[in-house]
Amino acid sequence: MTDGDRAHQGFIDKRVYERLKEKEDVMAKAIDGNLLVPEITDDYLEDVKRIISGV
Template sequence: MHQTVHDAVYFEYNFNWTFMLQSRDRINRLGLPANQYTRYYYLMTKGDVAHMGFIDRIVYKKLKDKEKVMLDAIDGQLLVPEYTDDYLQEVKDIVMGRYK
């Protein structure tokens, strides 16, 4: 697949950054030509206040935050945890519109 497909479309997100990274790496493999460009499209739904909106944008932002922590850990010499392990509460807060 990685020799033919160079575009990925994401219709939904997972809170686990590792899953997203693994998915992206499946079409952006080592050994591809230097000029090969891989594109990722992240679709987001729109909501309104009456329906509490949709959480796509918030989940995407959280994934980008996790990516930054990972890249900082790779580039730096010290990994400092910045997130709690209470992901379930975080998900509840996002769904209930209490996430900031």
């Protein structure tokens, strides 16, 4: 936005702020609700075992 553009003053900043707040709320709910649980598959564990054992 330029200084001469008064018709939409602050519109983009307001939208960006609103979207960031929405994302913050989603992340806070995920963290507080224990929704962020790492998923470890059996294949991943087998790969780790192979790396550690040197096979």
